[in-house]
Structure formats: structure tokens, C-alpha cells
Amino acid sequence: MSVAASVENTSQRGGPLSKRLLRAFTDEPADRPPFWFLRQAGRYLPEYQRLRRGTPNFLSFCYTPELCIEAALQPLRRYGMDASILFSDILVIPDALGRSVRFVEGQGPVLEPLRDAGEIPTCDIARLDDRLAPVYAAVSGLAKAIPGDTALIGFAGAPWTLALYMVEGQGGTAGERARSWAWREPASFARLMSVLSDAVAHCLCRQIDHGAEAVQLFDSWAGLLPETQFRELVIAPTATIVRRLKAHAPNVPIIGFPRAAGVLYEAYVRETGIDAVGLDAGVPADWAASALKPGCTLQGNLDNILAVAGGAALESETLRILGTLGPDRFIFNLGHGVLPDTPPEHIGRIAEVVRNWSRP
């Protein structure tokens, strides 16, 4: 499906600007901001746990379009978010590039670590598309299945975050092997980043062709990098991917999420060309409103642990964020994904507060 057809398709369902999420990328004033939640589909929902029981292998689940579509629809039925996000995993790209990826219960993803420059895969587009065909099919199916006022967000991991998983073999580390490689052998690390940038840009273009109306780039490990490496490994490849997506589909908004980037959020927003930026919970809302907002839509940033804890602070913090960041050019979200032990009623409570909020 071409971009033109994709836009026409949403147009047939009321036009992009009938969707609250897409209006957040324009200067149109909003009564309330749109909302969705990082990892809004997943283990905190009993209906998801039932769905997963039939397909315990997580990668097999991600490569079965009907399961991905059903998982993505589950939270919409409960909470009516303004956006649906593709159900998938950022590690489908390393997997499609031929690196072994396994998901170990209670431990997260485990990859065969990429040890040296000789093991850097090539970006074989035909093989990538073949392997990712079920992901694209999930996008198409979800585009047809979601309500007409709900926007569909596609996503991929950003090159640095994928490189970290590939070199370290896991997340949650200080990235010593990957970062040390990047310092010691910048040329070969740049080759790895280039392969990943090509793969990510291609995969996001294909998701757009299949019906994604916005895309998000997850750079979950951006916060590990000092400024020099942040510029080389986060800002530069993101700017490259943004250019390629804009050449392919100029009107599809791109949300960047350089988690834990701290002060470097500002350079990221100014220098990558992204349309919106996801804020982790550590970013002070008043700073974000003054330093990042002009020209950039903000998304975030309620503490996901507060969504577990609940209580009076859940409402007061939600209202604080809405008051400081909303309603224009703002998308309410968490600062990190919904945790498995989050009571579903807490997510419902947040949705209710956002939906009932209106511009003071």
C-alpha cells in the first residue's frame, strides 16, 4: 500500500484530523490531550495472559498477526485510548537480520552476543521483508480493526538500542561491551549502526505502507551514553532515519523516545527532525514545556511505578502533568511501560482523569 493510499484510507474513516492523536502534531487547540500508554497491551491484563497461554514462545506470538491484533485490541476495549500501537517487539529486527533472539521467562530477551566486526550482519532487505511479513500483516489487520477515531502507531527500536542488545546479548547492563567497542573501533561500530539504520528505516516505511499513521523510535538505552557518543550513536542515526521516513511519507509524524537522555533531550529534539518526543518520568515537566515544546509535541510522562502504587498521588501527579504539559501539542502517556503487576483499575483511573480533564 502506498503512502497516498494509506492517507486516503484514514481519510475515508474521517480524515487524519478527526483523530485526536494526530491533531496533537498540529497547532490546532485541543480541549484535552490524547492519551495512550507505553506497553498498554500486555501481562497486566488477564485477557492477555489467557491469550499468551496458547503461544508461550514470545517471538512466535509476535510473528502471528491474529494474536498481535487481538493483544493490541484488548486495552482499547477496556480504556478506549486515542491510539493503538502495533503489538510486537523491538528485537524482531535483530532476529530478522539473522541474530539469534530468545525470550527467557523472568529474565527478558537473550541474544547470542555479537563479538566482533566479522559478525556484523548485512542488511538483506528481501530477507528482512520475508521475515517481517507477519509484522506488516499485523499492522494492516490492526489498521482495519481499530475504531475510526483511534490512530495506529507503528514502532521500531532505534539503532543504538538494538546494537546494545546485539553486542551485550541482553539489556539492563551498563553497556560496557557495546560502548567500549564504539570507543575503540569507531569505524566497525559505525558499520553496525549503518546496517541497523537501514533496517529500521525500511521496516518503519513498510509499517507506514501497511497503515501506521505515526511511528515511534524506541531508544531505551540512550541514557547510558555520554554526550560525544550520544551525538554519534543516538542523534546522528535518528536524524538519518527521520530524513528517510520524511522522504517516503512526509506527513506521518515520528515520535522519538531517547529514554533517560536528561539534558541531552534538548539536543535530540533540536537536531534530529523528529515531530514529537517521549519523556521518561525523570524529565521535569516545567523544563520540558519551556525547553522542548516550541515546535515539538511532547509525550509522557507519568511514573509507571505510580501506576502500580495507585492512591491519591496517582490522581494528583496525573493532574500536575496535564496542567504543565497539556493540552496543545501534548500526548499523555507513562514515562515507561506499564508494569506486569499494575492493577488494571489504576490504568482505568488514569484514563478517566485524562478524559475528564479540560483546558483550565
Next chain:
Amino acid sequence: MSVAASVENTSQRGGPLSKRLLRAFTDEPADRPPFWFLRQAGRYLPEYQRLRRGTPNFLSFCYTPELCIEAALQPLRRYGMDASILFSDILVIPDALGRSVRFVEGQGPVLEPLRDAGEIPTCDIARLDDRLAPVYAAVSGLAKAIPGDTALIGFAGAPWTLALYMVEGQGGTAGERARSWAWREPASFARLMSVLSDAVAHCLCRQIDHGAEAVQLFDSWAGLLPETQFRELVIAPTATIVRRLKAHAPNVPIIGFPRAAGVLYEAYVRETGIDAVGLDAGVPADWAASALKPGCTLQGNLDNILAVAGGAALESETLRILGTLGPDRFIFNLGHGVLPDTPPEHIGRIAEVVRNWSRP
């Protein structure tokens, strides 16, 4: 030993301002900045590994003054840093408060997790002093043993970071249990923080009494907190401790290190009363120089993984940091502790570059 005696003692050895490190807390212009390295004593040094072999239990090592003194002196002999830091561990305070602490090889510290408000210890000062007597003895002994132009830094973990270890039972987590408790039951969590603030302030006063000429507060897990909790759990207790230390020893500089605080470094510097702030490697040097420096000495922030990697970038990054942050009101350091697999010659190379640098 009283503070007056402590100052007199350093005075006998040339006076505080004969020490380059202490001059960095004044407006006196510097030809080059002082330097020391976080975790400058430790496993990357073969002589430390030999010393540890005799006392594999790390807590026993920390409670044996002559071993702590020798470990602290080892890097001074090789590199002649401008400061020596007490060899100890931030978890001696939870241990002295009666919480079980063990160090497991390859896994780091493990504590019996503090499960609820009923398990919050009281701050029994007599028991604390009894248990920490060998730590204070290490301070006294080190004060006598170091060269006359070397300043002695004492330290403690900050209350939030100690609370995180005590509640989670380990570091390296997202702090879900501790943060969720703080959101759900702010009153009982505040009681835990108050006990820890008392213990930390007391322990640092005692280190000063025994010869510490500056103290550093390590808030290693500050970066996990959203703004509201950062203000309650990092800024407020730090401000309390600073007030108590200033009442006890007005001239002893206090270095705060709220690692990974990002944009919140600015509020930390403005609102705690600390004299200097440790910067992690993710803080852009130019931002720190303009946003934090007026009135506050900066310390940092070379990437510790670059100290492992070495090569041309080691020198260029060291020079970039010196040029942006130095030389006045600046202490050169790493952004995080020296890693065990750091080649000792890389530390020597950094020391050489800093020592040979001079104001342009």
C-alpha cells in the same frame, strides 16, 4: 578530635589552601584543576587484589583500618592524585543500623530486604559509633599517612540510595518496591528517610572529626526518581544533612553526587546548599558550565568505560572536559567508578594529561 583540631592539623601540614583540591572550593584561580577518581582504590590494581586475597569478606575488610588505609594509599603511590578518599562502602551504615549486608562475588551487595514499616530500624547513635569505630579509625590513620598536599575526602551513601538498597535488597533494579512504598505510604517512608538522614549526618560529622577535609554524599540511584520524588527523597534529605554538617563544621566542603539526575541536577545544586556536585558522564559539559557552575564547584565527568577502552578518544575527551569545565572551581574525575577491567596504564595516562594541562 574536634573540627578546630582537625583544621589545625591540616594547617600544620601546610594549611588547607596549600591543597589543590581544597582550593577548588574557593575563587582562587587555578593553573590546572585537581583530580582524583571515583573508586580509585580497587580491583583494577593488582596490589589491591593481593591485599584482598587475605580478607575475602569485603565487610570485614572495610572494618579493618590498616587494610582500608593501605588500599586507599595504593593509587596515590602510582598516580599522585590530589585527593585520597576513605576506603569503605556506603552499606556500612545499613549494616551498622542492624540490617544484614553481605557482598556476593560477581553479584554485588545483598541485603535482607526491609519489608514494611515495622522493620524500620531506629538510629541508635551509640551502636552506630560502636560499629563504625573502625571506619573512623581508618579516617584518622589515612589523614596521618597521606602526603601533605593531598586532601582527605570522607563519604557516605545518601539516604535515598541507602533506602533503595535496604528495601530492594540489592542495587541495579528500577527501585519498584522502594518507590512504590514511597508513593503508597509516604509517612512511613519518611520515617525511614529520617533515620537514614540522622545516621548519615552523624557518620559524616564523625569522619570530619577524625580528619576528613571534605565529604561526598553518594546518591547513586537518584536518577530513578521522577521530579516529585526527587524533591522529597533526594533534595530535601540532602539539604537537611548539609545544614547539620555546616552547623558542625562550616568550612568543610560537601560534594553531592546525585547520579543520573539529568535536568534535575540544576534544582539539586540550587536547593541543597552543597558546595560541589559530581557529574555523571551523561551530563553535557557545556550545559553544566553554564547552568550549574556559578557558585558551585563541579566534579567529573569522563566516561569510565572510555577509561577501559583507551585509545585516542581517551585523551581527546579528557581535554574536551578540561577545556569546558576547568580550571577554576573544577575537580577532574570520572563520571562513575573505575571499572575492574580498567588497564592501570589508562588511569596513568589520564593523570598525565590532567597534570600537564594548563589554562589556555
